[in-house]
Amino acid sequence: MTTQPTWHRLGIAAELQKTPLQQIRIGELVIALSFRDGQFGAISGVCNHVGGPLGEGTLSKEDYVVCPWHSWHFHRLTGLARPGIPSAVPVYETKIENGDLFLNLAAVTERKHAPHPHHPLTREVKREPGPLRIVGISTTAMNQAFPRYSTSQDLLQVALAGAAESGAESKYIDLNALNFKHCEGYYSKSAGACTWPCTITQMDATDQLDQVYEAIVFWADVVLISTSIRWGAPSSLYFKMIERMNCIQNQITIADRVLIQNKVAGFVITGGQDNIQAVAGQMMMFFGELGFHLPQFPFIAHSRGWSAEDMENNIAYVKTNDDLRAGAVALTERCLQLAGGLVACEAAGSIERGGRKAH
Ligand code: FES
Known part of the structure; x- marks a missing residue:
C-alpha cells in the first residue's frame, strides 16, 4: 500500500505503554495496541475468525495476540497468524513525537483469510x-x-x-x-x-x-x-x-x-x-x-x-x-x-x- 500517512494522535506514549495489550477505537477503526520490550505494535483489533476483539485478548510469550473468543493467534508486530496458516490481520505504523504516540490510519498490510471450505x-x-x-x-x-x-x-x-x-x-x-x-x-x-x-x-x-x-x-x-x-x-x-x-x-x-x-x-x-x-x-x-x-x-x-x-x-x-x-x-x-x-x-x-x- 502506498497511501499517504494520516497520523492520528493516540495519547501520551508513557501512559499507553503501561498496558501490554489494549483495544483502541478511532471511529470505525479498531486497533489492538501492544507494548513489549520497548516497542509498540498495532494491528487490527478485529479477528479474522468471527470478529473477536483482539485487543481484549492476551499476549503470548512469542509475541502473538491471542483472541479472547476462540484463541486464534496473530503476531503483534507482523499481523501474521502462526507459521503454516496463511492468514493475517492488517498492521498499522506507529511513531512517537514529543512524547505522544501517533498511529497511521492507513494500514500498511492487508487482511488475508486462510482459504478453507465452508463447513x-x-x-x-x-x-x-x-x-x-x-x-x-x-x-x-x-x-x-x-x-x-x-x-x-x-x-x-x-x-x-x-x-x-x-x-x-x-x-x-x-x-x-x-x-x-x-x-x-x-x-x-x-x-x-x-x-x-x-x-x-x-x-x-x-x-x-x-x-x-x-x-x-x-x-x-x-x-x-x-x-x-x-x-x-x-x-x-x-x-x-x-x-x-x-x-x-x-x-x-x-x-x-x-x-x-x-x-x-x-x-x-x-x-x-x-x-x-x-x-x-x-x-x-x-x-x-x-x-x-x-x-x-x-x-x-x-x-x-x-x-x-x-x-x-x-x-x-x-x-x-x-x-x-x-x-x-x-x-x-x-x-x-x-x-x-x-x-x-x-x-x-x-x-x-x-x-x-x-x-
Ligand atoms: S473470533 Fe477470534 S478466534 Fe474466533
Whole structure:
C-alpha cells in the first residue's frame, strides 16, 4: 500500500505503554495496541475468525495476540497468524513525537483469510423432500466396551421401530458412542462468540456432535430423546449435548435466525426412582426454546418410585410391559402425525420470536 500517512494522535506514549495489550477505537477503526520490550505494535483489533476483539485478548510469550473468543493467534508486530496458516490481520505504523504516540490510519498490510471450505453445516437449512423422518437419540451413559441393558434406550428403540409402520424413515444415535467435547462456554464471553455451526465443530474435525446437528437441524422431522433419571435430572450426557446446542438457540437471539422449523420433539424418560415430571419439564422447556413443537402428551415415562431399590425388577418390568411398549409406539405416532401436518402446510417460513435479543 502506498497511501499517504494520516497520523492520528493516540495519547501520551508513557501512559499507553503501561498496558501490554489494549483495544483502541478511532471511529470505525479498531486497533489492538501492544507494548513489549520497548516497542509498540498495532494491528487490527478485529479477528479474522468471527470478529473477536483482539485487543481484549492476551499476549503470548512469542509475541502473538491471542483472541479472547476462540484463541486464534496473530503476531503483534507482523499481523501474521502462526507459521503454516496463511492468514493475517492488517498492521498499522506507529511513531512517537514529543512524547505522544501517533498511529497511521492507513494500514500498511492487508487482511488475508486462510482459504478453507465452508463447513457442511453452514448450508441453507431446508427440508429435503421425502417421507417423514424420525431420529432417536439415546443419552444414557454407559461403558461402551461392556454395554448394559438400558430401559430408556430399549423404549426408544421400540418407538423407532414403530416409525416403519407409519411409513417414516428412522435413524438411531447412541450419544454414548460419539466422541464430543463439552461446550466451552464461548457465549459467556460474548454473544457473538457462540457461532453456528458450533466453533468446536468447525475447529475440531474429530468432534462428532456434527452427527447430532445434521440429524436435528437438517434431516429429521421428529426428534425423540431418551434419558435415564439421575438424581432427579436428565443424564449428564443429555446435558453435555444440550449445552452444545447453545449455538442453535443462539442463532435466534444474535442472528434472528430460527434453525428449527416445523419439527417435533418427544421424550422417553425412565428411572428406577422418581422425578419424571421435573425431568420432562426441563426437556420440554429446552426443546421448546430451540423452536420444536410438542405433540399432545409429549413424553412417555416409567419410574417405580423413591423406595424401589430393586433395580433388577425394574429392568424385568420394562422388558416385559406391553403398555410401556405400546406407549412408545403411540408417542411416535403422535409425533409423526403432528410433523406430517406441519410439513404439509409448511406452517412457518419465518418465525417472529421476539422478547430477547443479544444486541
Ligand atoms: S478466534 Fe477470534 S473470533 Fe474466533
